[in-house]
Amino acid sequence: MSDLDRPQHLQATNETKDSILSVTTEQEFAELIRKTAEGEISFQQFLSLTNQDVENITIMAHTLYEEDRLDEALVLIEGLIALNDKNSVYYNAAGAIFIRQEKYDEALAALNKAIELDPNNLDAYVNRGEVYLVTAHLEEAAADFEKAISMDPREENPSANRARQLVWGMYQLLRECEKEGFLDPDFEIDVNS
Secondary structure (H helix, E strand, O other): OOOOOHHHHOOOOOOOOOOOOOOOHHHHHHHHHHHHOOOOOHHHHHHHOHHHHHHHHHHHHHHHHHHOOOHHHHHHHHHHHHHHHHHHHHHHHHHHHHHOOOOHHHHHHHHHHHHHOOOOHHHHHHHHHHHHHHHHOHHHHHHHHHHHHHOOOOOOOOHHHHHHHHHHHHHHHHHHHHHHOOOOOOOOOOOOO
């Protein structure tokens, strides 16, 4: 394809040749695809999206999530993951959407990936703890909540504070279960974290 065949908005705009909008020949396009495939440039760069464009997509996804338009929010989050599959925040957001959709296996997979990418993602631990809690994996839930709480010693993070509330609720429920004889006597939960 020559520049004459290429729409004006796809013609070369700079010397770097590091986005789809800047290539002028098929060889440059092939080189751009190679750079993207080998991780030399991101898919975001390939598409010529600015950081502000990505931020706007993130804000839009959050707004849709808040409006309970979960399928639409998930489409945007999946697009962000396609742009940057190394961003823990995007996987955490996908996990949060899956939780609200009650798709706990998908939520767990996304949250595990978020934690794998960033072991300090406090929000992902709280969200994964919630998945474990609603699926009756109480020891795993307690461990994730404890991890999140330990990451917030000043009690300033809203997610960690939610974890504290959930731990307290678990503690109260477990005390009641213990009274009724429904609890494994070896199970322990630390509410002083």
